[in-house]
Amino acid sequence: MMTLLEAGEQLRAGKVSSVELTQECLKRIDELNPKLNAFLTVTADTALEDSRRADAERASGLDRGPLHGIPVALKDNFFTKGVRTTGGSKLFTDFVPEYDSAVTEKLVKAGAVLLGKTGLHELAYGVTSNNAHFGAVRNPHNPERIPGGSSGGSGVAVQTGMAYMAMGSDTGGSIRIPAAYCGTVGLKPTFGRVSRYGMFPLGFSLDHPGPLTRTCQDAVAVHNVIAGYDPRDASCSPRPAENVRLEEPLYLKDLKVGIPENFFFERLDPAVDAAVKRAAQVIEERGATVIPVRLPDIGAINSAARIILLAEASAAYEKEHLGRRGELSAEVLALLDQGRLISGTQYVNAQRARRLLSREFAQVWTKVGVLFTPTIPMGAPPIGASTVTIGGVEEDVRMATTRFVRPVNLLGCPAVSVPCGMTSEDLPIGLQIIGPPFGERKILTAGAVFA
């Protein structure tokens, strides 16, 4: 199966057409979607129309860049003009936006072909993508397992070749989790690097849009298209977007890779522990320096992130929470109820703690360029499981799944999950590479060693 960039090269060489690539993806969707439920909406007719346009443009000499003519998908919380956008919720089952999200606009302008909208956890508020209204999205490695969430459909679509790239959003790990459970690359850029205009919100100060792809080079290609300032998103960074190029020398011999001494290697599937440590050896063999590093209190960072998310999500959907309770699943309703019981004082103090913790964490970047951690402590749990047992300790699936990814949302740092091995049950293992704010180039350069 080709990567996005390989498909682009084939297109430029005239060896394949965008129509052919699109037909191939639509065929895979036809074959696999009934079983895996990755797509909520497939826009086959417009996709074929767009692919014909891309081929005609290319024939006339117009090249819009690496995404021109490439079939892609969007998580169903990115607005698409004229195409239903549900947010994975019964609340918005029939919602058809009148405008595109900023990300949709940029992908369309870059000539990407939109195949449809991928399934997600209800309101992007969960880690399983076991959606009470639209059915469970299933892991291609084992359909009885979850693909992770909330961007589960995007992970499945990319892993199976139904799309060359699928966009996700990440509030507490929702790009990196499906990437790890499905075995793809998942990039959460720096907070404010990619506009959130025209997306259903979840956590106003925690939401990050980003791509799921087969390789880090593909993630770079997409990142270069979607990154940049947008005045329509109040938290979008005005810093000019760097055109990231991994082939430019960022010598691994100059890279210091930190391996956390605390928190991230506690209570893990032994296969995950071994795979991540092996990845550290691999990058060391490639010239990087690997050093142990002690991190600030990650448990406290997670606590602050959880309080902030509970309050922000309940604020975002207050009207729906109070007025349309019957249209929400019991799981999401319980989370919204919890958020409503967070006091104003608690929310503000969590944001005050966030500032302190973030300042403390910033010291880490004076010692290392990137951090290597597991993305998740274990392989994908079975659909419907509410707990997992790791190292003899029973743990809530949500808490176990988000332990290592949630803190990065609070810090706003970029992070990527890349596949780095398989568990004894033949399920993918993710390596999380975290970098300093706006350090996308660093994390993707390191990640490209593995995928």
Next chain:
Amino acid sequence: MNDWKTLAAARGLQLSDAEIDKLGPILEGIEAAYESLAASLTPLDQPAVTLGEEAVEAR
């Protein structure tokens, strides 16, 4: 231990005993985590609610 049922009602949520039984331990856990966070704060500590690049870099 908070009376979550009364607190919920005050916030406009009419929750059943079963729902409270489920939520109670979770909320107590959040409270405990919060107490530990809040203990580190002094009146001079500002919140990280300024959104945008400056906030990310300052963090």
